[in-house]
Amino acid sequence: GKTYGGGGYLYPQFYDHSCPKAQEIVKHFVAKAVAEDPRMAASLLRLHFHDCFVKGCDASVLLDSSGTIISEKRSNPNRDSARGFEVIDEIKAAIEKECPHTVSCADIMALAARDSTVLTGGPNWDVPLGRRDSRDASLSGSNNNIPAPNNTFQTILTKFKLQGLDIVDLVALSGSHTIGNARCTSFRQRLYNQAGNGKPDYTLDQSYAAHLRTHCPKSGGDQNLFFLDFVSPVKFDNSYFKNLLAYKGLLSSDEVLFTKNAESRKLVKTYAYNQELFFQQFVKSMIKMGNISPLTGYKGEIRKYCRKVNAY
Numbered sequence: 001g002k003t004y005g006g007g008g009y010l011y012p013q014f015y016d017h018s019c020p021k022a023q024e025i026v027k028h029f030v031a032k033a034v035a036e037d038p039r040m041a042a043s044l045l046r047l048h049f050h051d052c053f054v055k056g057c058d059a060s061v062l063l064d065s066s067g068t069i070i071s072e073k074r075s076n077p078n079r080d081s082a083r084g085f086e087v088i089d090e091i092k093a094a095i096e097k098e099c100p101h102t103v104s105c106a107d108i109m110a111l112a113a114r115d116s117t118v119l120t121g122g123p124n125w126d127v128p129l130g131r132r133d134s135r136d137a138s139l140s141g142s143n144n145n146i147p148a149p150n151n152t153f154q155t156i157l158t159k160f161k162l163q164g165l166d167i168v169d170l171v172a173l174s175g176s177h178t179i180g181n182a183r184c185t186s187f188r189q190r191l192y193n194q195a196g197n198g199k200p201d202y203t204l205d206q207s208y209a210a211h212l213r214t215h216c217p218k219s220g221g222d223q224n225l226f227f228l229d230f231v232s233p234v235k236f237d238n239s240y241f242k243n244l245l246a247y248k249g250l251l252s253s254d255e256v257l258f259t260k261n262a263e264s265r266k267l268v269k270t271y272a273y274n275q276e277l278f279f280q281q282f283v284k285s286m287i288k289m290g291n292i293s294p295l296t297g298y299k300g301e302i303r304k305y306c307r308k309v310n311a312y
């Protein structure tokens with residue numbers, strides 16, 4: 001069905017006549033990229049999230065610094081962390097060849113996020129389309145709106161609510177951490193000095209913590225990589241939620257979903273016991289996130305290159 005947001009609305013058939021092969025092209029290049037690098041599925045899923053939380057799903061995250069643009073790529077959440085830009089470039093080039101000046105970079109990211117989910121074993125859905133691309137970026141928005149892994153439960157929930165998302169969306173979308181990696185620097189505090197008193201975070205299983213310390217030392221190794229879901233790191237399933245029940249969530253922002261709020265704790269349990277319910281809610285919440293303030297109609301533009309705004 002149609003979903004509403006911003007001025008106009010998005011719908012899955014948006015390119016059916018103007019670029020019937022668009023979805024097929026995205027799927028082809030996402031599959032190729034994930035075959036070469038299984039982590040790419042996670043990276044593309046995250047890119048859509050980091051786009052939508054900053055001025056809506058408008059491909060602002062893809063812009064490089066230039067002229068008046070200060071790139072979101074240098075924000076705290078993205079620096080040394082966000083990846084997949086080359087894959088988006090490759091998809092965009094192929095789509096421009098097939099149907100010039102028609103398919104937005106923002107829609108390519110939404111489709112790539114869906115395809116990445118499906119390719120790793122997650123649910124499928126029709127992606128509402130018709131987003132257009134921004135002519136600017138927001139470094140401060142990227143720094144402020146995207147939750148940090150050491151934020152409190154309340155801060156994280158507030159940041160979701162500012163985007164029109166609720167506690168159910170928060171828990172379901174956090175299930176994305178069923179795939180992909182995090183760097184040592186994103187959770188080190190939990191291992192050594194969670195509350196500033198030189199003690200670890202005791203909501204982290206202590207033998208798992210000891211194992212993590214061997215690869216994430218007190219100093220150094222900032223960029224060392226760890227699976228967000230150590231049980232099935234490249235499979236989109238509900239083991240992320242099972243890990244939370246066992247106090248084996250990697251990030252503090254993961255474990256707080258189980259330890260700091262009764263409603264959220266109940267949702268974590270529900271999804272840990274019932275993967276189907278997780279998948280169903282994940283789809284709803286992804287569509288909701290994908291509908292954050294899209295540019296439609298005559299707003300924004302269809303970029304020719306995703307990394308830069310069009311020249312006139």
Ligand code: HEM
Pocket residue numbers: 039041042043044045046049080081082083147148149150156170173174176177179180181182183184186228251253
């Ligand atoms: C709830 C608040 C969230 C916080 C605090 C958070 C934080 C993080 C952090 C710190 C990382 C690791 C970054 C690094 O160390 O390089 C990460 C990775 C990831 N996040 Fe989140 N995230 C959140 C929600 C989400 C949402 C809503 C999605 C998608 C809808 C998502 C998808 C991912 C994926 C797939 C990865 C792995 C990326 C890769 O391996 O390249 N996250 N997240």
Ligand SMILES: [Ca+2]
Pocket residue numbers: 050051052053054055056057058059060061
């Ligand atoms: Ca954006």
